[in-house]
Amino acid sequence: MTAYLVIFVAGFAGSFHCIGMCGGFACALGRDPQGRGATVLRHLLYNTGRLTTYCFLGGLAGAFGQVICTPQGTTVPLLSGPLDIGQRILAILAGLLMIAMALQFFGLLPRLHRITTGSGASTLAASLRSLLTAPGHAAPLSFGVFNGFLPCPLVYAFAAQAASTAGALPGFLTMAAFGLGTFPAMLLMGGVGRALAPAWRQRGVWLAGGCILLLGLVTVGRGILPFAVHFAHGWTEPA
Amino acid sequence: MTAQDHALCSHCLLPIGRRAMRRTVNGEACAFCCYGCCIAYQVKHGKTEEWEAAWLLIRLGVGGFLSMNIMLFSLLLYSDAFSGADAEMLPWIHLLLWLFATPAVIILGGPFLREAWLHGMEGRLTSSALIVLGVGAAYLYSAFATIEGSPHVYFDTATMVLMLFTAGYYLDAAGRARAARDLQPLLAAESEWATVVIGDGEYRRPVREVDAGVLVRVRPGERIPVDGVIMEGESHTDEALITGESRQIAKGVDSHVIAGSINLDGPLLIQSSGVANATRWAQICRSVRDALIRRSPSQRLADNIVGVFVPIILVLGIGASVYWARHLPFDRALLIGLAVLVVACPCAVGLAAPMATSLGIGRLARHGCLVRDPAALEALARIRLIAFDKTGTLTSGQARVVAIDSDGTTADVVLAHAAGLERHSEHGLARAIAAAAAARGLEPVAIHDVRVLPGRGIRGKSDGRIVAAGSAALMRELDWSLTPNLAEYGRRREASSHSVIYVGWGERAYAVLSLDDTPLPEARSTVEALRRRGARVTLLTGDLPAAAVRIAAAVGIESGDIEAGLTPEAKRAALERRRHDHGMVAMVGDGLNDAAVLAGADVGIAVGSATDLAREAAAVVLPPGGLWTLPWVIDVARAVRATILTNLAWAFGYNLIAIGLAMVGVLQPVLAAAVMAGSSIIVVLNSLRLERLPEPVPSTAAESAPAPRSTATSNQKAA
Numbered sequence: 001m002t003a004y005l006v007i008f009v010a011g012f013a014g015s016f017h018c019i020g021m022c023g024g025f026a027c028a029l030g031r032d033p034q035g036r037g038a039t040v041l042r043h044l045l046y047n048t049g050r051l052t053t054y055c056f057l058g059g060l061a062g063a064f065g066q067v068i069c070t071p072q073g074t075t076v077p078l079l080s081g082p083l084d085i086g087q088r089i090l091a092i093l094a095g096l097l098m099i100a101m102a103l104q105f106f107g108l109l110p111r112l113h114r115i116t117t118g119s120g121a122s123t124l125a126a127s128l129r130s131l132l133t134a135p136g137h138a139a140p141l142s143f144g145v146f147n148g149f150l151p152c153p154l155v156y157a158f159a160a161q162a163a164s165t166a167g168a169l170p171g172f173l174t175m176a177a178f179g180l181g182t183f184p185a186m187l188l189m190g191g192v193g194r195a196l197a198p199a200w201r202q203r204g205v206w207l208a209g210g211c212i213l214l215l216g217l218v219t220v221g222r223g224i225l226p227f228a229v230h231f232a233h234g235w236t237e238p239a
Numbered sequence: 240m241t242a243q244d245h246a247l248c249s250h251c252l253l254p255i256g257r258r259a260m261r262r263t264v265n266g267e268a269c270a271f272c273c274y275g276c277c278i279a280y281q282v283k284h285g286k287t288e289e290w291e292a293a294w295l296l297i298r299l300g301v302g303g304f305l306s307m308n309i310m311l312f313s314l315l316l317y318s319d320a321f322s323g324a325d326a327e328m329l330p331w332i333h334l335l336l337w338l339f340a341t342p343a344v345i346i347l348g349g350p351f352l353r354e355a356w357l358h359g360m361e362g363r364l365t366s367s368a369l370i371v372l373g374v375g376a377a378y379l380y381s382a383f384a385t386i387e388g389s390p391h392v393y394f395d396t397a398t399m400v401l402m403l404f405t406a407g408y409y410l411d412a413a414g415r416a417r418a419a420r421d422l423q424p425l426l427a428a429e430s431e432w433a434t435v436v437i438g439d440g441e442y443r444r445p446v447r448e449v450d451a452g453v454l455v456r457v458r459p460g461e462r463i464p465v466d467g468v469i470m471e472g473e474s475h476t477d478e479a480l481i482t483g484e485s486r487q488i489a490k491g492v493d494s495h496v497i498a499g500s501i502n503l504d505g506p507l508l509i510q511s512s513g514v515a516n517a518t519r520w521a522q523i524c525r526s527v528r529d530a531l532i533r534r535s536p537s538q539r540l541a542d543n544i545v546g547v548f549v550p551i552i553l554v555l556g557i558g559a560s561v562y563w564a565r566h567l568p569f570d571r572a573l574l575i576g577l578a579v580l581v582v583a584c585p586c587a588v589g590l591a592a593p594m595a596t597s598l599g600i601g602r603l604a605r606h607g608c609l610v611r612d613p614a615a616l617e618a619l620a621r622i623r624l625i626a627f628d629k630t631g632t633l634t635s636g637q638a639r640v641v642a643i644d645s646d647g648t649t650a651d652v653v654l655a656h657a658a659g660l661e662r663h664s665e666h667g668l669a670r671a672i673a674a675a676a677a678a679r680g681l682e683p684v685a686i687h688d689v690r691v692l693p694g695r696g697i698r699g700k701s702d703g704r705i706v707a708a709g710s711a712a713l714m715r716e717l718d719w720s721l722t723p724n725l726a727e728y729g730r731r732r733e734a735s736s737h738s739v740i741y742v743g744w745g746e747r748a749y750a751v752l753s754l755d756d757t758p759l760p761e762a763r764s765t766v767e768a769l770r771r772r773g774a775r776v777t778l779l780t781g782d783l784p785a786a787a788v789r790i791a792a793a794v795g796i797e798s799g800d801i802e803a804g805l806t807p808e809a810k811r812a813a814l815e816r817r818r819h820d821h822g823m824v825a826m827v828g829d830g831l832n833d834a835a836v837l838a839g840a841d842v843g844i845a846v847g848s849a850t851d852l853a854r855e856a857a858a859v860v861l862p863p864g865g866l867w868t869l870p871w872v873i874d875v876a877r878a879v880r881a882t883i884l885t886n887l888a889w890a891f892g893y894n895l896i897a898i899g900l901a902m903v904g905v906l907q908p909v910l911a912a913a914v915m916a917g918s919s920i921i922v923v924l925n926s927l928r929l930e931r932l933p934e935p936v937p938s939t940a941a942e943s944a945p946a947p948r949s950t951a952t953s954n955q956k957a958a
Contacts, residue, residue, distance in 0.1 A: 052308060052311075053307060055307075055311055056307035056308075056310060056311055059310070060310075062314075138300070139297050142297045142298075142299065142300015142303070142304065144300075145301075145307070146300055168315060169314075169315055
């Protein structure tokens, strides 16, 4: 459970990073003219769409890891359990990717940022704006779904983590924990988003970076160190 | 919008053929070649206030939401998260999946069903029919399975296949739009808007409504919409689209500008000098559009294959299901059939040629090289022999003074006299003499009472003496003697088929001017470049053999490869013989005199006259003065052909292997759909490699024309 808590905290802290792009969307989603309840519903739908995409990516990444690592179909709980060679390699790769993302959060890898946010998604993002103002409940939901696919280093980092779990369920849970972590900030964004001081946003980003760095190091360690298994056993309960 | 506009897809500019999808986007009627282009265009161009575009995205989003939830639950089912104590939950989860799947299948599958239905009504089976059949079978089976409470449902397969196809088509179309980028400015001539200045006001008008004499304002960065003269402003323009040469040309008041060039850095006010749809840009636009609509032989072959492809896959899919049903549980057999249906990818076969050819045609047209027909591009790639016409193709087509042989005076004196006479004449040779004098900075001798003697020459008076220039016959007529030296020079020059003009004054002839057509400065390097590309180069000309040999030597064509003194019919016959010996032949001419010969070659290439494209004499037209682009054009044609071949090899190889794997039951349907979506994206990516072809390089050997040789014998006193 501890691991999911760390991920949840990382998601929560990282969602301050989201204010840049996704927060802008959330603000633009705005208020529903039909009152407070309708506004909350609108934002809940948007976030549900986003969460669904994250969970889907997590489940997919986990299943992908599973296919690579354990053809026998035995799943490995997060941060524990016996590891074979494929899993070790996957863990090292995922861990390195997470560390790279974390370093980017600290502003140490500026070039990576362009790679992760580029890749032609800007036209999609621009045309998605048309959904923000569209009436009805379906529009914010679909907007959330697409939003989840927009390139974001946080999502990549946790998708990597999900893949390293080598199981659809733990992968799903990883991304669900992360997605739920982003929930509160993104829900609030409709109201207080822009009031938040930049300094606090920066602290949130560093905290998120710290969490991801920690998770990345643990994941790499899981791949490299034979005794990490025991260490991990002592640190966390199987999911 | 005319009917012709709808022959090309609004999004990717590939020909639509019979599979058009019509929609109204932003109030304009649009036609799309496939569902992917329809989505991609609306995502890219759909306006916020446009409900239809937003509605499309909403549908896709909700469909995605539902199918992702289905997939999540199914992944959890597969990983046995609900085994053991939770097993009694299973029927309820199946019911939930069914609830999610029904709207998802309707939302995502609707367009496919509609397309399959429309095509089915016309009696055609297309790939959407495969999808509808496969997905429908999976959905219906799962619905029955849910009711019966059997342990396996495949709602995830049904919805994921639909989602993957939709996403794959979208990505495919987004990639194809990059191919259209090169073509867009070329096709804009007809739809472009111009800022017209009337009085103090400025109005936006469609360019086809702009007539001669109208004032047009062009801002920096805009494309100049009409041919015209600059009235106000200074700027640089880039005429690469029209002339093929990408360089900045300084323009000021009274400079001419051509439609289709880009105004780079200063605002301009231009007076239109002609009707907008008669510009070369508009001609290019029409020819490119026509070329894109035509289908090459390989394309026709591919389309025919696609036509029979779908029924065959249908039979294979059903056959695989029936076969496996005898060995496996029914649901497994059904999935194998479904995998066969969705893994087959006729799109990759159908897309192999048109994407590559339209990239190639766009690339060439951007440098002023027009191709009438994709078939010409394919033929050009296979050319083994290139025959050149001489005059106006390898040569400038304009006479030049190449030698001055004087007797008893100097070349300058001769030229000054000759130029004094000839500046009164409009004859081509006369202009060459005046130009030669001007090149040496000579002041023409003042001559009055000038008379042109048709067929013989010209005569006049200066300081009371008769001055004359013309043929030997004119000299005899004047009773002027030719010294033996002069007569000998004249005979020798005439024997090598120069045009010869005797110049004399007072009582005798003093010199003989030899004039000749000169090879273009880039001719030699072009011939060399063609030879390096493995093409044999020959010269077919109607001129005299001596002239042909001299020009051939100058440009580096071997003497064995020359045929001179040919009538147009003989040229065609010579071409025919060479085709028999060497395979595909191309003929390069100026397009004016040898239209019939150009039409007789496998590829007729005209230099400089776009009107021939309309007359269909030439299949390829190079820009004026664009002989040097020919090797590059062949490079592009070869690259396009190689791309088409690799695309086809991939498409067929992929389909054979993937269908084989699916039929033996190795491929999961969802995986099959993902692989299929990837396969046509690979064709798109492979074709996009053509964007990286090098730009044409102007030949470096553009030395200026040599000065005329002059020989003087002074055994007699100068007059």
